[in-house]
Amino acid sequence: MMTRLPLKALVIILVLVSLLVLAVPAVAAPPWGWGPMQSTVHVVQPGETLYSIARAYGVDVYELARVNYLVNPNLIYAGQRLIIPGGYGYAPPPYAPAGANVYVVQPGDTTYSIAVRYGTSVWAIAQANNLSNPNWIYPGQHLMIPGGYYAGYAPHPQPAPPRVIVKKKVIVVEKTPAPKPAVCNENTKITFPRQGEVLNGPGTFAIEGTASIDNFQFYKLELGKGEAPIDFWSIDDVKTEPVVNGILLDGWNTGALPDGTYTLRLTVVDDHGQFPPPCDVVIHIRHPAGVDP
Secondary structure, eight states: OOOOOOHHHHHHHHHHHHHHHHHSOOOOOOOSSEEEOSOEEEEOOTTOOHHHHHHHHTOOHHHHHHHTTOSSTTOOOTTOEEEEOOOEEEOOOSOOOTTEEEEEOOTTOOHHHHHHHHTOOHHHHHHHTTOSSTTOOOTTOEEEEESSOOGGGSSSOOOOOOOOOOOOOOOEEOOSSOOBOOOOOTTEEEEESOBTEEEESSOEEEEEEEEOOTTEEEEEEEEEESSSOSOOEESSOOBOSOEEEEEEEEEEEOTTSOSEEEEEEEEEEETTSOOOOOEEEEEEEEOOTTOOO
């Protein structure tokens, strides 16, 4: 025979259950867009290796190399900035401001190629998306592109933004004062553009020089903002064929770069991960009046 609980006892039980439910913290709905969360930027110190940095932060060395696009995990240098990966979460920009497109990164995309496609600059995209390293983007990532509206905030689906076709133009090089070749190692040097070269764009041109050392493995070309940049980003894939007094990169498009001073860097690496001092060349980008990058 079942015993009925007194009404007072039943009321007390219901009150306790309600208090327990209220004590459980609500789980916030994840914001829009999957992406890396809570990453840290580490500045490499003299004597550090990728393995010691990974151990210090408790992350996998191969994951650390992957998110920083390091072809050779042994090839890091003092002053280099590395992204220390955190977890992954569902994170968009907090809002889509007027005048901004949202672009979903496709395999093979780079920040530079996206900037050229939309007629904007690498710096504008990096600033709009709080990218501490413009090289670090991945397929499926949502990027705000200044200069349009995001379709997800409109009442009806919007068509994809039109593709911007950048026509090649001839680069006119100012001849006065006459630039001088960069002072670099004979086997790691950029002969064009020369030190202090002024490039009038937008347009494309070839980077010339020599990348050939004993036990050659690969070379890479990078660009940084200013005369003594801390951060560099790759302007093309690494090259696995040595070059002697030839073309290091053909058809470099400067159209997405805003006016200013930049440092072009050539690094040549051997099959042991060793490399001589990189060759740095300071150049100046100038666009004609009325032409925005």
